Amino acid sequence: MFVCGNQACGARWEPDEVQIRNEGQGPVFRCPQCGARNHVEARTARDGTTVYRQVAAKPAAR
Numbered sequence: 001m002f003v004c005g006n007q008a009c010g011a012r013w014e015p016d017e018v019q020i021r022n023e024g025q026g027p028v029f030r031c032p033q034c035g036a037r038n039h040v041e042a043r044t045a046r047d048g049t050t051v052y053r054q055v056a057a058k059p060a061a062r
């Protein structure tokens with residue numbers, strides 16, 4: 001279960017409801033409701049499947 005990090009949104013999503021992409025700073029998913037980017041971490045399970053875990057947003061380096 002992922003939770004949108006946009007506090008005004010806060011929508012919850014199942015992993016199969018979002019599309020995870022690597023936009024250059026690690027894997028992220030965009031909230032289907034508000035479009036906010038949420039960082040996730042890829043882990044490979046023992047059976048070889050990739051599972052994603054939500055992680056706190058890193059401070060933006062600008």
Ligand SMILES: [Zn+2]
Nearest residue numbers: 004009031034
């Ligand atoms: Zn959202």
